[in-house]
Amino acid sequence: MPNMNERQQEYAIVTRALNREFRVRLKAEGLAASLRNFFAPQHKTVNAVNDLDMQIGAGEIVGFLGPNGAGKTTTLKMLSGLLVPTSGSIDVLGYTPFSRDHAFLRHISLVMGQKQNLWWDLPPVETFAIHRRIYGLTDQQYAERTKELIDMLEISDCLETQTRKLSLGQRMRCELAVSLLHQPKILFLDEPTIGLDILMQKKIRSFLLDYHRRFKPTILLTSHYMDDVAALAQRVIVIDRGNKVFDGYLSDLTHKLHPEKIVSVVLNNGNFICNPEEGCRLIHQDGQHYRLLVERNRVPEIAARLYATGNIADLTIEDPPLEDIIGQLFTAETRNS
Amino acid sequence: MQYAVTAIYISSLCLCAFVRYLVFEHDIMRQMAIIVNLWKATVIQAMEYRASFVFAIVANFFDFIFGLLQYLVFFTAAKSIAGWEADHMLVLYGVFMLVFALHFILLYPNLVAMGDMVNSGNLDLLLTKPVDSQLIISFRRISLEELGSIGTATILLGWLLYRGVIVFDIGNFLLFGVSMVSSLLLVYCVFVLLICLAVIMERLDNMSQLLWSLFALCRYPVDIYPDRIRYAFMSFLPVAFIATIPASALLGRSDSATVWHGFAMAVVAVLFCSWLWRRAIGAYTSAGG
Numbered sequence: 114m115p116n117m118n119e120r121q122q123e124y125a126i127v128t129r130a131l132n133r134e135f136r137v138r139l140k141a142e143g144l145a146a147s148l149r150n151f152f153a154p155q156h157k158t159v160n161a162v163n164d165l166d167m168q169i170g171a172g173e174i175v176g177f178l179g180p181n182g183a184g185k186t187t188t189l190k191m192l193s194g195l196l197v198p199t200s201g202s203i204d205v206l207g208y209t210p211f212s213r214d215h216a217f218l219r220h221i222s223l224v225m226g227q228k229q230n231l232w233w234d235l236p237p238v239e240t241f242a243i244h245r246r247i248y249g250l251t252d253q254q255y256a257e258r259t260k261e262l263i264d265m266l267e268i269s270d271c272l273e274t275q276t277r278k279l280s281l282g283q284r285m286r287c288e289l290a291v292s293l294l295h296q297p298k299i300l301f302l303d304e305p306t307i308g309l310d311i312l313m314q315k316k317i318r319s320f321l322l323d324y325h326r327r328f329k330p331t332i333l334l335t336s337h338y339m340d341d342v343a344a345l346a347q348r349v350i351v352i353d354r355g356n357k358v359f360d361g362y363l364s365d366l367t368h369k370l371h372p373e374k375i376v377s378v379v380l381n382n383g384n385f386i387c388n389p390e391e392g393c394r395l396i397h398q399d400g401q402h403y404r405l406l407v408e409r410n411r412v413p414e415i416a417a418r419l420y421a422t423g424n425i426a427d428l429t430i431e432d433p434p435l436e437d438i439i440g441q442l443f444t445a446e447t448r449n450s
Numbered sequence: 451m452q453y454a455v456t457a458i459y460i461s462s463l464c465l466c467a468f469v470r471y472l473v474f475e476h477d478i479m480r481q482m483a484i485i486v487n488l489w490k491a492t493v494i495q496a497m498e499y500r501a502s503f504v505f506a507i508v509a510n511f512f513d514f515i516f517g518l519l520q521y522l523v524f525f526t527a528a529k530s531i532a533g534w535e536a537d538h539m540l541v542l543y544g545v546f547m548l549v550f551a552l553h554f555i556l557l558y559p560n561l562v563a564m565g566d567m568v569n570s571g572n573l574d575l576l577l578t579k580p581v582d583s584q585l586i587i588s589f590r591r592i593s594l595e596e597l598g599s600i601g602t603a604t605i606l607l608g609w610l611l612y613r614g615v616i617v618f619d620i621g622n623f624l625l626f627g628v629s630m631v632s633s634l635l636l637v638y639c640v641f642v643l644l645i646c647l648a649v650i651m652e653r654l655d656n657m658s659q660l661l662w663s664l665f666a667l668c669r670y671p672v673d674i675y676p677d678r679i680r681y682a683f684m685s686f687l688p689v690a691f692i693a694t695i696p697a698s699a700l701l702g703r704s705d706s707a708t709v710w711h712g713f714a715m716a717v718v719a720v721l722f723c724s725w726l727w728r729r730a731i732g733a734y735t736s737a738g739g
Contacts, residue, residue, distance in 0.1 A: 135735060193578050195736050211732075215477075215580035223578045230575050234495045246487045247579050249480065275498070 124204075125299055125331040126169040126192060131201035133162040133187050133355075161187040163355035164201070171298075172329040176336070176346035176363070180443050184355040185335040189301045192333065193223045206298060219248060222297035226304035229284065230291050231276045237287040238272045241294065248295035255294075262290040266320055282313035289317070293324065302334040306341055318344045339435035353443055363435075370441050371433050374412050376405040378419055379427040385419065401426070481582045488590045492559070496594060506595035514547060514602045517669075532673035537615040540606060541701055542671060546693040547603035549633050550665055551596040557641045559591040561658050564645045568652060574736055584727040587645060588638070607700075616700055625699040625709045632709075633692050635716035640664060642723035646730040668692040684708075688715055 139155045140146060162184040169175050179185050190196040191203060194210035194217065203210055208217035231240045245255045263269050266286040271279050279287065285305065293300070302321075306314040318341060325332060325345075336342055342349060342363070349366060351359040359366055373394075378385065380401045387395040392408035393415055407415050412430060419425055432438075496503050521543055525536040534542065564587065567573040577583055610616050644657045672683045672690040683689040691712035698704035 190574070190736055195574050195577055195734070197732055213577070213583075213731075218578060218580035221578065223575065225571075225574065228570070228572050228575055232491055232495065234498050235491055239491050239494065243484070243487050243491060246484045247581055 123170060124168045125171040125173070125206055126167065126333070127204040128165055128167050128188075128192075129202045131162055131165040131188070131191065131203060132160065132199045133184075133191060133196060134199045135159045135161055160355050162191070162198075162352075165352070165355075165357055167350055167357065167360065169331060169333065171331055172325075173348065174325060174332040174334065174346045176334050176342035176349040177352070178335070178342060178349050178439055179352040182354075183352045185352060186303055188352070189223070189303055189333065189335065193221055193301050194218065195223075219295060220298040221301065222292040222295070222299070223301045224289060224292045224303065224305055226285070226307035229276075229288055231284065231287060233277050234275055236273045236275055237268070237279075237291065240276075240287075240291050241272075244291050244294050250294065258294055258296065259290075262293060265323060266290050267316075282309055282316070285309060285313070285317065286320075289320065296328060297330055299331045299333070302332060302336075304336055305334070306336060306338055314338060314340065321345055339439060343435050351439070351442060358442060367432055367435075367438055368409070370438050373406045373408055373433070375431050375433055376407050376412065376415060376419075377427075377429045377431070378403050378405070378425060380422075381424050381426050383422070383424055385422070391415070477582075481585050484581060484586065485589050488586070489592050492591045493594065503595070507598050510596050511598040511602065514599050517547070518543060518606075532671060534671050534673065537610065537613075538697075538701055539671075541610055541616060542693055542697040543669075544603045544607040544610065545630075545697040545700065546665075546669055547599050547606075549630070549637060549668075549692060549696075551599035551603065552634060553637050553641075553661070553665075554596040554599075555592055555594065556589060557638065558658060558661075559593040560588055561641060561644060561661065563591060564648050565657060568648050571736060573649075573734070577731065577734070583731060584642070584724065588641065617702060619702060622699060622702045625704060625706055626696055628713050629691065629696040629699045629704070629709045632712040632716040633696050635720050636688050636691055636712075637661075637664075639716070639719040639723045642727060646723075646726050649730040649734050652735065664689065664692070668694070671697075688712065688719075691715065 135158070136156050137159050138150070139157055140150050165184075165188065177185050177188065187196065191198050192205055192210055194213045197211040206217065206220055208214055210217060230244070231237055232243075241259060250258070263272065266289060268283065268286050268290060271283045271287065276284060276287070289305070305321075306317050309317065321332070322345060324330075332345070334341065334345055347362055347364075349359065349361070349363050350357060351366070375396075380403070382401070385403055387393045387403070387405055391414075392411035394406045395403060396406050397404040405415070416428065416430065419428060518540075521539050522536070524531060525539070529535065531539070567576070567587075573587075576586065579586075607616065611618065640661060644660060648657060667683075667689045672680050672694045675683065680690070684691075695704055695708060695712055699709055
């Protein structure tokens with residue numbers, strides 16, 4: 114392990130003014146444009162990541178959010194040493210990732226929902242054996258870790274079936290097991306639940322939480338499923354067009370962008386009058402079922418008024434869906450403001 | 451003679467430096483253990499499709515026989531071609547098939563897989579592993595389909611030795627060994643050049659076609675070509691060192707200076723390719739994201 118100063122002990126990942134540019138080839142529609150482009154190609158430079166500063170503490174779980182093309186995966190690839198930054202500095206566990214020091218690579222794992230480590234025509238257990246050799250695990254380490262991961266992920270029944278014959282959910286769980294055999298200190302998860310059904314998404318989330326509780330790796334997660342982020346990460350970093358637009362607690366982001374809560378109420382009979390001047394707005398009504406948007410500080414007052422009618426069949430109070438909140442971050446209006 | 455001694459000296463220095471680099475800085479024994487494990491997995495995978503596996507071995511055996519017949523047809527019309535008689539040509543064919551089969555077993559499946567790995571982005575996962583990426587990408591898969599060709603080529607060369615076409619001579623056999631190592635290293639370097647191109651250009655279809663074109667040139671002795679082309683094949687486009695020089699060494703027709711010249715070229719080419727691979731990976735842009 115290279116010299117680790119105090120800052121590095123405190124933070125597992127530190128980036129300073131991180132930039133990554135790509136040279137993209139332009140091509141207009143049609144055969145003539147293709148021919149022109151063949152002999153005189155035109156390019157433009159795209160800033161995938163722009164002056165990104167971030168610090169992630171050891172053992173933290175951070176959600177990395179942004180729309181498609183925001184620069185999330187590019188950042189993960191720079192942090193895992195796959196891409197060399199155009200400028201800026203990266204420090205991961207005291208290493209410079211793109212120098213691809215083997216000691217650094219032993220401490221990280223990159224799981225990509227759309228790419229796989231498992232050999233397609235072989236049972237997962239064969240890939241396990243290869244990874245055991247790659248990370249130089251002893252017999253005892255290998256036996257203990259495989260047993261633990263197999264139990265946690267409930268994959269004992271699919272280890273000896275060819276990968277191509279496994280369901281997507283089984284494959285993803287085996288993929289996670291392979292990626293965690295060497296107990297990485299840093300886990301980069303890029304869309305780990307993509308394409309999975311809700312039940313399997315929940316299983317994966319619950320496994321990740323359990324794994325984090327036991328081994329405390331630093332986890333950086335990107336996902337388009339906001340439930341993943343809400344379940345796993347307290348802190349989120351939001352980037353848009355390569356720029357960091359938010360870094361903080363998920364609850365702060367919710368309060369900042371959506372200062373209201375949703376109150377759903379079902380009345381036995383009668384009406385409920387919602388007054389905007391009291392910080393309450395009716396957003397939907399279906400018979401006796403009302404959906405109200407209520408300012409956070411007025412929620413207790415409105416709820417008390419509803420209970421006082423003695424006429425309530427059901428009442429729930431919830432935050433607006435995270436998808437809506439994040440979506441709001443990327444609307445033209447928000448971007449301009 | 452002085453030239454040969456200098457070539458041996460420089461080659462030995464380069465080789466020592468390279469071996470030291472592999473053993474001490476690249477943990478070569480661990481990398482080899484990983485490769486053996488990957489090979490086991492490839493063999494198990496090949497066995498999954500038994501019929502295809504057996505058919506490929508039979509097809510390659512017949513390919514060898516048809517290649518042999520092609521040579522014999524030439525000599526129904528002429529006694530010798532550019533100083534190479536029919537028996538000598540059989541030695542060349544045996545040596546060529548050995549090199550070709552070894553390339554097919556060790557490198558070809560990796561060349562085919564490389565294009566897919568770059569296009570699909572699966573190269574990303576391999577590059578985040580603590581392994582020597584060049585070595586693992588070069589040798590992670592093997593194809594046993596050409597094992598039959600190695601056997602048949604060895605039998606052919608053994609028969610030619612028995613018939614006295616190849617004379618048993620330690621010096622010649624030593625030069626043959628050195629020139630075979632050079633030949634395999636040079637083929638490997640062409641392979642590395644192609645995979646580097648695939649990484650840098652993000653897509654390079656039909657890479658194997660290029661390597662096969664090179665082999666098509668190696669099938670015949672370079673003596674059949676005009677002087678200028680022959681010079682090119684002995685220098686910057688080392689076609690002569692793939693099959694002609696090893697076959698000549700086995701027949702006692704090659705001088706040691708030429709053999710060591712080829713070896714020095716091969717060592718320099720390997721060092722250059724190792725540097726080029728590091729540059730290519732530095733320039734890798736990865737698919738998507």
